[in-house]
Amino acid sequence: MKNILILILSIFTLSLVGCETMSNGKHRMKGERGKKHDRGKGGKHEGKKGKRETVSSVCNGKSDLSKVPDNYLSAMIKYTKLNQEYLIYVCTEDSDGDGNPEFIVVESTGRPEHKSVYYDSSNKYYEDYDYTTNIHKFAAVYEDQTPRRAGRNTIEEQTLILKMPVTPTSAVDKTKTDFGAMGIALNGVSLFNENAAPGDEITDELFTFDQCSGHPENRGTYHYHVDPVCLIQKLGGKVNEVSKTDSGTTYNWLEDSGDNAGLLLGFLMDGFPVYGPIGNGEKDCKANAVPAIDEYNGHLHCTADFSSGSYHYHVKTATQGGKNDPVFWITNNYFYGEPGLIGQ
Numbered sequence: 111m112k113n114i115l116i117l118i119l120s121i122f123t124l125s126l127v128g129c130e131t132m133s134n135g136k137h138r139m140k141g142e143r144g145k146k147h148d149r150g151k152g153g154k155h156e157g158k159k160g161k162r163e164t165v166s167s168v169c170n171g172k173s174d175l176s177k178v179p180d181n182y183l184s185a186m187i188k189y190t191k192l193n194q195e196y197l198i199y200v201c202t203e204d205s206d207g208d209g210n211p212e213f214i215v216v217e218s219t220g221r222p223e224h225k226s227v228y229y230d231s232s233n234k235y236y237e238d239y240d241y242t243t244n245i246h247k248f249a250a251v252y253e254d255q256t257p258r259r260a261g262r263n264t265i266e267e268q269t270l271i272l273k274m275p276v277t278p279t280s281a282v283d284k285t286k287t288d289f290g291a292m293g294i295a296l297n298g299v300s301l302f303n304e305n306a307a308p309g310d311e312i313t314d315e316l317f318t319f320d321q322c323s324g325h326p327e328n329r330g331t332y333h334y335h336v337d338p339v340c341l342i343q344k345l346g347g348k349v350n351e352v353s354k355t356d357s358g359t360t361y362n363w364l365e366d367s368g369d370n371a372g373l374l375l376g377f378l379m380d381g382f383p384v385y386g387p388i389g390n391g392e393k394d395c396k397a398n399a400v401p402a403i404d405e406y407n408g409h410l411h412c413t414a415d416f417s418s419g420s421y422h423y424h425v426k427t428a429t430q431g432g433k434n435d436p437v438f439w440i441t442n443n444y445f446y447g448e449p450g451l452i453g454q
């Protein structure tokens with residue numbers, strides 16, 4: 111009897127110790143995360159300019175596509191279907207309650223479901239990466255820049271709320287794109303413009319990109335400035351696996367095949383879609399030639415997602431943009447349309 115009592119007591123004590131360790135561990139993690147969050151919030155406050163505002167959730171953790179206009183529907187469904195874990199919600203906002211929504215809303219936590227060296231090593235998407243690869247990957251813009259990690263930045267969960275006008279229009283007075291998220295890719299990741307963080311050069315920053323050509327800024331917002339090769343691959347686009355051996359080390363990376371111009375990648379806040387790089391030439395949805403790219407880095411023609419035609423941007427590869435090309439990256443300094451907003 112005494113033995114049984116001792117056994118029960120020791121199991122109880124053991125489980126208490128176990129609990130304590132677990133809850134301590136959890137607490138420590140929470141504390142660390144909390145701190146990062148506080149820091150992030152401070153940064154967000156300072157960055158509250160222009161169209162980036164603190165907005166409350168509209169979708170509240172579920173998608174409702176019942177009022178999404180027909181011409182947007184197939185594209186918006188793609189947002190809700192792509193991610194398996196870091197879910198993306200799409201809904202509409204009808205702020206004056208007249209039954210006609212003003213905005214299509216996309217809500218995401220901004221975390222890619224693809225590998226990245228910028229994830230915490232405990233995350234299943236973490237994969238190591240040799241930044242030296244970027245010297246070869248971005249050889250066209252390499253001028254002795256240092257391939258390196260983007261400081262101590264890691265990918266953090268965000269609250270991204272994109273509000274796009276339901277009827278996007280060409281703006282008479284174009285609005286400049288700001289540093290920060292200007293759109294959301296179909297996998298919930300932020301799309302940034304051609305500007306680096308203040309004080310940096312984008313042609314230096316791209317040597318901090320991960321294996322999927324993205325990186326996080328200091329608040330942990332992961333983003334793409336150029337063609338997102340891993341997303342393109344995930345969406346069924348064709349990318350090439352390239353390798354190069356230099357001084358006995360073999361470097362491997364993914365490169366756009368040049369055949370992804372018809373692949374929808376996401377939307378900017380003006381409600382206009384973003385497509386893959388022009389690459390080897392583009393045909394419209396009826397296999398006709400397409401108009402030239404304008405000064406805002408886009409043009410108007412029909413696509414598989416917009417059969418009656420839509421203005422759209424084409425993301426550039428770092429090589430296509432490059433240091434000598436004035437039309438750079440995703441946009442060329444300005445939104446083509448009247449921007450809605452992105453809240454963080």
Ligand SMILES: [Zn+2]
Nearest residue numbers: 302315325335
């Ligand atoms: Zn960046």
Ligand SMILES: [Zn+2]
Nearest residue numbers: 392400409422
């Ligand atoms: Zn096009």
